[in-house]
Amino acid sequence: MDYQKDKIKSPSITPASDRSIMLRFDDGISEYIHEHVFYFHSLLVKKFKKKIANTSPAYNSILIRLADGVSVWRMIAKLKQLFEEEHEISIEQKQTVRIPVCYDKEFALDIDRVSKHTKLSTDEIIHLHTKGKYLVYFLGFSPGFPYIGGMDQKLETPRLNSPRIEVMQGSVAIGGKQTGIYPITSPGGWNIIGRTPLILFDWNKISNPILPMGARIQFYAITHKEFSQHQGTLF
Amino acid sequence: MNLTVIKPGFQDLVQDLGRDGYTHLGISPTGAADKASMKIANLLLGNNVNDPVIEITLFGGSYSFDCTTTVCFAGSHFPASIKGKEIPFLKPVAVKQGDILTISGSTSGARCYLAIQNGFNVAKLLESSSTHLMSKSGGYRGRNLELNDRIPFNKPEKRQFPLDLKFAIDYDRSVIRATPGLQFNLFDKPYQELFFGKEFTVSHQSNRMGIRINGPKLQKNTSQDIITEGLPLGAVQVTGNGDSIITFVDHQTTGGYPKIANVIAADMHKVGQLRPGDSFTFEHITMDKAESLYQEHEAIFKQ
Numbered sequence: 235m236d237y238q239k240d241k242i243k244s245p246s247i248t249p250a251s252d253r254s255i256m257l258r259f260d261d262g263i264s265e266y267i268h269e270h271v272f273y274f275h276s277l278l279v280k281k282f283k284k285k286i287a288n289t290s291p292a293y294n295s296i297l298i299r300l301a302d303g304v305s306v307w308r309m310i311a312k313l314k315q316l317f318e319e320e321h322e323i324s325i326e327q328k329q330t331v332r333i334p335v336c337y338d339k340e341f342a343l344d345i346d347r348v349s350k351h352t353k354l355s356t357d358e359i360i361h362l363h364t365k366g367k368y369l370v371y372f373l374g375f376s377p378g379f380p381y382i383g384g385m386d387q388k389l390e391t392p393r394l395n396s397p398r399i400e401v402m403q404g405s406v407a408i409g410g411k412q413t414g415i416y417p418i419t420s421p422g423g424w425n426i427i428g429r430t431p432l433i434l435f436d437w438n439k440i441s442n443p444i445l446p447m448g449a450r451i452q453f454y455a456i457t458h459k460e461f462s463q464h465q466g467t468l469f
Numbered sequence: 470m471n472l473t474v475i476k477p478g479f480q481d482l483v484q485d486l487g488r489d490g491y492t493h494l495g496i497s498p499t500g501a502a503d504k505a506s507m508k509i510a511n512l513l514l515g516n517n518v519n520d521p522v523i524e525i526t527l528f529g530g531s532y533s534f535d536c537t538t539t540v541c542f543a544g545s546h547f548p549a550s551i552k553g554k555e556i557p558f559l560k561p562v563a564v565k566q567g568d569i570l571t572i573s574g575s576t577s578g579a580r581c582y583l584a585i586q587n588g589f590n591v592a593k594l595l596e597s598s599s600t601h602l603m604s605k606s607g608g609y610r611g612r613n614l615e616l617n618d619r620i621p622f623n624k625p626e627k628r629q630f631p632l633d634l635k636f637a638i639d640y641d642r643s644v645i646r647a648t649p650g651l652q653f654n655l656f657d658k659p660y661q662e663l664f665f666g667k668e669f670t671v672s673h674q675s676n677r678m679g680i681r682i683n684g685p686k687l688q689k690n691t692s693q694d695i696i697t698e699g700l701p702l703g704a705v706q707v708t709g710n711g712d713s714i715i716t717f718v719d720h721q722t723t724g725g726y727p728k729i730a731n732v733i734a735a736d737m738h739k740v741g742q743l744r745p746g747d748s749f750t751f752e753h754i755t756m757d758k759a760e761s762l763y764q765e766h767e768a769i770f771k772q
Contacts, residue, residue, distance in 0.1 A: 250651050251731035252759035254701040263696060275493070288492040290699025290722050297699025299492070303767065306760055373495040374697065374723030377604050381697065381723075418604055437606065440595065443494060 243270055244317045249306045250297060255313065258295040263383060267294045268371055272448050273323040281316070285309060291372045291447060293381070330367070330450040333415070335406050336461035337363075337428040344394070344425035348408060351391045359427065360455055362386045363406075363413070370449040378417035378435030380445045385413040397423030404430045406453070417445075431456075431464035470536040471619040472589070475569065478529035483589055483608035483620065486519045488597035492722040498702070499599040499607065499719050502526075502677060503580050503741030506544035508770050509636050510584035513541045514561055515628055518770065520588030521598035523614070525581050527744070529572025530614075534564050538625040539586045545578030545640075545742055561586075561630040578642060578742030587623035601719055603678060636769055638738065642747055646736050646754045646762070650704055650728035655689040663687065664705075664729055665753045669713065673745040677719035679706075680743055686711030689727050697725040703732035703740065705751075715740055733759040735766035 245257040257274070260267045275291040278298065285304045290297040300309060337345065337360045345356055352359070368384040375381075385408070393409045401407070401422035406415050409424035416422055417435030434444050445451065456464070474481070484507065487500025501507035501524055508518045529547055542549060542558040549556050549572045556562045556570075558581070564570065575581070591598050591609050600608025609620055653661065669684035687707045700706075704716040706726035715732060716724070717740065732740055733754055743749070754762070 248651070249648075249756050250699075251701040251703055251734070252648060252756060252763050253734045254699075256651055256698070258698075261696075279493075287489040288498060290492045292698045292723055293696050295696075295698045297701065299489075299498075299701065301489075306756065372723070373493065374699075375495055375721045377495045377606070379495045420603060437594065440491065440494060440496075447493070 242321055242323060243267070245274070245296075247310055247313050247317075249310065252306055253300050255298045255300070255306060255310060256295060257298070257313070260294050263293045263371070265369060268369065268448075269323055269325050271296060271372070272325055273321075282309075282312070290374060292374060293371050325448070328446075328449050330452055331445060333430050333432065333451055333453050334456040334460065334464060335364075335428040335430050335453045336456050336458055338458050338461075340458070341405070341429035342427045344407075345427045348389065348391045348425050348427055352389060354388065359389065362389055363427065364453045364455055366452070368413070368451045370445050370447055370451065372447045373443070373445075376418060376420045378443060378445065380415060380417075380449075382413050382415075382451065385411065387411060389413070391425050393423045394425065397421055401426065402429065404432065404434070406430060415445075429461070431461045432467055470538070470622050470624060472585070472622060473533045473535065474530060474614045474616055474618045474620075475533055476530040477614050477616055478525050478572065480526040481530065481614035482524045482526075482600045482602075483521050483591050483598055484524045484600060485521045485598045487599050487718070488595050488601070488607065491595055492699070495722050496595070497601050497604070497719050497722060499601040499677075500597070501582065501599075501741070502718050503544055503582070503738040505636075505638050505738035505766075506580070506741075507582045507584070509559070509638070510541045510543035510582040511588075512634060512770065513543070513559060513631065514539060514584055514586050515630055516584060516586065516588060520584065521591060522585070523583040523589065523620070525572060525583060526579055528574035529581075531569055531571045533567065533569045535566060537564065537566050538622065539563050539630070540570075541584045542581055543584070544581035545575050547575045547581045548573045575744070578640065579744045580741055585622045586625040586628065590621045590623050602676075603719060634772060638769065640739065640742060642739050642742055643749050644752050645739055645749050646733045646752045646759070647703075647705065647730040648733060648754055648756050648759050650730045651698075652689070652695060652727035653729055655691060655695075655727050656687060656707075656729050657690050660687045661729070665751050668748050668750055671743045671745050671747045675743070675745060677717055679717050679720065680715040680740060682713050682715065684713060687713065687729060695725060695727050697723050700724045701731055703734070703737055704728040705730040705732070733762060735759070735762040
């Protein structure tokens, strides 16, 4: 989608530490701001390759951690200069990735908790969760963990009071207003409502992640038998 | 050529300067907890600063060498010996084939570094040999060294070791300097003053992801949560309970807690030396001052 020049938002640019800079576009979460983050993140990484050690794009911000020796203030001046130039945001729309999820009790460790909180039956939860069209806003927390927006707010359920030490790889979960998938086994505090048999993170395919920032996704329900057939398949 | 673990230490990890360039995929930068000491151990051997080392935390174990080489220790002092003879820190030490190196508990800070001529040689993951424990990746099988592990090291050649290097590093852990964090203004003045005035004590629930510190309870001036965003190394996050956590080397790449302050880069090596029970205060530093301290700190390694 293209935006007129006058509609492009410039971020606030502030030091986050003596080795990092925060760019913040706006105060909310929206696909419009996401497109800014997506576009400018790619641009910054390309333009300042040698000055940037790494970056963390998020909902409405980009954190830049500087390469050794690069000055925060000098980099901020360069960034401000960049945003004075004209920009046209263009984003290639990605294909929707369809993700099979088995919502069986064996995997859905917290579906009763979600049911109790939302006052929805298991079937209604599955229906609402598979009906949604989702966007991967960014990857963060742990390797390949997608922050996914677009969940029906009727499914909102607070996080667990104390996080689990180990959430199994492939677990699909609800944390507050968000839904997510644990690509690797890791600690986690979200309500688990199912599991996908697919491997969604592969250290050997880093440059081409299965669920990259900006991906559109949709979930579909599968049976326990189908889960077993697909288990461990690389997406 | 291998180092064999005869008795593992509390947490022996293969580390280098870290895995930069992948935080946008959720992959932690990781790397040595006290990079200053790690660099010193390498430089004293004439190695590259980034050559993989073994990071030893709180207490070490016993290790044998199947080939003659040279090693060097730096960081907090851990009594270490070969055949009952204590070996010095900050000096190249020759080890012979069959020698057994025994390292006991630290007498000062949390960590020391064992560097070896030309570095340990484990398969690199995304250009780095660092271990990241949470994702069980990198380093030696993505975990702490265990009994009978054999860690390959590179072939040593005849070499003149640099003898005139001196490193003026401040290891005083009683004061840690910090700049205001990204959400400093979400804390009212009394809380800001408590933060930069009162003493904090390092909790036992600390690890390479975060150093939990017990001190004054801090409360932000809004009930609204902040939107999840990137986490800088050294950010002091304040949890919903009012507890503080220093974001450390194995940190998750993004987080949703407000950040009241950020430890300056020139003091991060001190954080790597904090032990459970250590007490310290934060000193408020401006961004300008922090940047010049960073430049001075980096210059120490460029001799």
